[in-house]
Amino acid sequence: MQTQAKAKDTLDTLWVPVVFHLIASDSAGWLPAYRIGDQLRALNRDFRPARIQFYLPRFGPGGGPTCGVTWTLSPLAQHDWTYQEDTLKKLLYWPTDSFLNIWVVESMTLNTIGYARALGDTVGMPGMVLVTSVVGDQRDMQAPFDWGRTAVHEMGHVFSLYHPFEGGCVGTTPQTCASEGDEICDTPPQRNPTYGCPTPIPNTCTETPQDLPDPIHNLMGYVDDSCMYEFTSLQIDRMRAFLSTFGAALISPENAQARGRQALVSEDCAAITALSPSPEPSGFRVRRFPWGIAIEGEQNCGYRLYDVWGRLCHWSSSCEVPMEGLPAGIYLLQVGPHTAPRYMRFLWP
Numbered sequence: 308m309q310t311q312a313k314a315k316d317t318l319d320t321l322w323v324p325v326v327f328h329l330i331a332s333d334s335a336g337w338l339p340a341y342r343i344g345d346q347l348r349a350l351n352r353d354f355r356p357a358r359i360q361f362y363l364p365r366f367g368p369g370g371g372p373t374c375g376v377t378w379t380l381s382p383l384a385q386h387d388w389t390y391q392e393d394t395l396k397k398l399l400y401w402p403t404d405s406f407l408n409i410w411v412v413e414s415m416t417l418n419t420i421g422y423a424r425a426l427g428d429t430v431g432m433p434g435m436v437l438v439t440s441v442v443g444d445q446r447d448m449q450a451p452f453d454w455g456r457t458a459v460h461e462m463g464h465v466f467s468l469y470h471p472f473e474g475g476c477v478g479t480t481p482q483t484c485a486s487e488g489d490e491i492c493d494t495p496p497q498r499n500p501t502y503g504c505p506t507p508i509p510n511t512c513t514e515t516p517q518d519l520p521d522p523i524h525n526l527m528g529y530v531d532d533s534c535m536y537e538f539t540s541l542q543i544d545r546m547r548a549f550l551s552t553f554g555a556a557l558i559s560p561e562n563a564q565a566r567g568r569q570a571l572v573s574e575d576c577a578a579i580t581a582l583s584p585s586p587e588p589s590g591f592r593v594r595r596f597p598w599g600i601a602i603e604g605e606q607n608c609g610y611r612l613y614d615v616w617g618r619l620c621h622w623s624s625s626c627e628v629p630m631e632g633l634p635a636g637i638y639l640l641q642v643g644p645h646t647a648p649r650y651m652r653f654l655w656p
C-alpha cells in the first residue's frame with residue numbers, strides 16, 4: 308500500500324473551472340456569496356484524495372471578468388425536473404468544454420435535492436442542478452444535507468460514477484465486479500440505498516471470495532452528509548480517466564490560462580481571488596466617515612462588500628457603506644453591475 312500511496316502522490320492535479328448559475332424567483336432569494344465559497348471548499352476537501360480540484364474562473368466565456376457566479380431571476384427557480392431540465396439549462400449556461408455548469412434553484416419536484424449528467428452526455432447538458440438548501444458547508448445549513456456533499460456526490464456522477472447499489476446484488480465476484488453494478492471492484496455491492504448513518508454497518512449482499520459489509524461511507528451513497536466521506540481507489544482511477552477523456556478541453560492548460568486559474572494560490576483563496584480580479588485603479592473614490600465609507604463619483608453605486616474570507620457582508624444600491632458592527636480588517640468593495648464590476652480593497656477602520 309505504501310508504494311501505491313507514493314504513486315498517487317505523483318499524479319497531476321486536474322483543475323476544473325466551475326460556474327454557479329443562481330436562479331431565483333426574486334432578489335430576496337439569492338444565496339449569499341459565502342455559501343458558494345463554502346461549497347467550493349467542500350468539493351475540494353472531498354476530491355483532494357483524487358487530485359481533482361475546482362476553482363471559480365476569473366474570466367468568463369467572452370474573456371471578461373467574472374467571479375464564477377451568475378444571477379438570474381426566473382420562475383424556473385421552482386424547478387420541475389420531470390420536463391424542465393432543458394429549459395432551465397438553456398436559460399443560462401456557459402460553454403461546456405470551458406466550464407462545468409452548476410445550476411442552483413430554489414426547489415425541485417419530488418423532494419429532489421440534486422441531479423447530474425456526465426461529461427460527454429449527448430441527451431442533456433453535462434453538469435448538475437442543486438437546490439439552494441444543500442449548497443455550502445455547515446455554516447447556516449440544516450442537517451442531514453449540510454456538508455456540501457450533495458454537490459460532491461453529483462460531481463461523482465458527472466465524472467461517470469454510479470451508486471454502489473446500482474443493480475442491487477450484482478457484480479459479487481472478481482469476474483463480474485468490473486462489468487456489473489457500479490463497475491467498481493473495491494466497492495462491495497449493496498442491495499438498496501442506505502439512509503441515515505446506521506450502526507452496525509449492514510451487509511446486504513454476499514460477495515466472493517470475501518463477504519464485506521456495505522460501503523455506507525462512500526460518497527456515492529445516500530447516507531447523511533456527516534456519514535459519507537470517501538471515494539475508493541478504483542473510483543478515483545475511473546473518475547480521473549473519464550475526466551481526462553471527456554473533460555480534456557475543460558482541464559487543459561489552455562483553458563486554465565483563459566479562465567485565469569494561475570492566479571489562485573490555494574483552494575482556500577479561490578473564492579476571494581475570484582471575487583477580486585482587478586488590483587488596477589477602480590475609477591471610483593471613497594471617503595471615510597466614523598460610521599463607514601461613502602462611494603463618490605458614481606451615478607449608480609450598487610455595491611457589494613466582501614470580507615477577507617469572501618463572505619458577503621452588505622449589499623445595497625445606495626452609495627453609503629455602513630461598517631458598524633463589522634470587525635477591523637481588510638475588505639473588498641465591488642461597485643457596478645455583475646457584468647462589469649470594479650473593485651477596491653480597503654483597511655477598516
Ligand SMILES: [Zn+2]
Nearest residue numbers: 460464470527
Ligand atoms: Zn446519485
